[in-house]
Amino acid sequence: MTDTELLQARAQKWRLDGHPVRTLDDARTFLESVGFCLMYPMRPPVVVPTFIGAWVGSDDNLPTRQHAYNDPRAKEGTELMVRALRDRAAYEAPLIDEDNAFLLAASVFPYFYSLVGERNPKLAPASGPRSPYSPLACDAFEIIRRRGPISKSKLGEMLGGSVSTAGLDRGLSELWAKLRITRVDYTVEEGSVWDELSRWAPDVVREGVGISVPEALSALVSKYLDCVIAVDEGDVEKFLTQFVPRTRIKEAIHALLSARELSFVHVGSKSLLQVTPPKQEYVPKPRPTRVS
Secondary structure (H helix, E strand, C coil): CCHHHHHHHHHHHCCCCCCCCCCHHHHHHHHHHHCEEECCCCCCCCCCCEHHHHHHCCCCCCCCHHHHHHCHHHHHHHHHHHHHHHCCCEEEECCCCCCCCEEEECCCHHHHHHHHCCCCCCCCCCCCCCCCCCHHHHHHHHHHHHHCCEEHHHHHHHHCCCCCHHHHHHHHHHHHHCCCEEEEEEECCCEEEEEEHHHHCHHHHHHHHCCCHHHHHHHHHHHHHHHHCCECHHHHHHHHCCCCCHHHHHHHHHHHHHCCCEEEEEECCEEEEEECCCCCCCCCCCCCCCCC
16 A cells, blocks of 8 residues: 555545535444544644544645634534534544544444443532542532533523633533533534433443443554554554553554454555455356366
């Protein structure tokens, strides 16, 4: 494989080849194919597709999150992304930048939940010296559990006028980081709408709780490599280390290599990781019929 062939294969899979995502079915198909994507490209770049790129059908002059506010393509792409969230064709999670949506396909999200989410989602979060949750986050969760889905503005009103926007954002981030809540909608008038994840998607959460950490990590490593076609091992670690320790990623890669589920492919002068292609069965040619 050459460098050009690798880029062409990614462009086709990431819908950057002039075949943009336009409908909800398109979005669902795209997400299931790639597994996960960012909403906007990052600077410095991360080797992962973007939803805005798939919407545009190209990676030429794509808006970043900071410049999306005045780009009509970003508005239209966001509308389709929100429709995918409402339809549960996609799930959103915090990763590199909470303001740059990290979207996961419905089939992939349980593996992500296994690594990041609470193992006992029925137990309400409690604050304390060793707890990742502040008292404000716990209060917000109780309101979301009782009244959700609920907009951020309405939640702020119910928590009391003394709660600052920055404080509320921190509390929501604490809950979202452990996937206790999820964004399920967005309106211009009220902003983000939040719900308890285990109520919004109980089957997905139940499946994620039942998946072991090694199984989940192996699945995400394999899906990432399937998504990017082939990549340096360091790029796999760079992407997944956002939510998993680097030592565990190395262990998963080496285990998959030992099981021959991953292999190396030469791309130009580099040796990159890939999902091992399926073996092609040998079909013998028919023997010529002897004419008597």
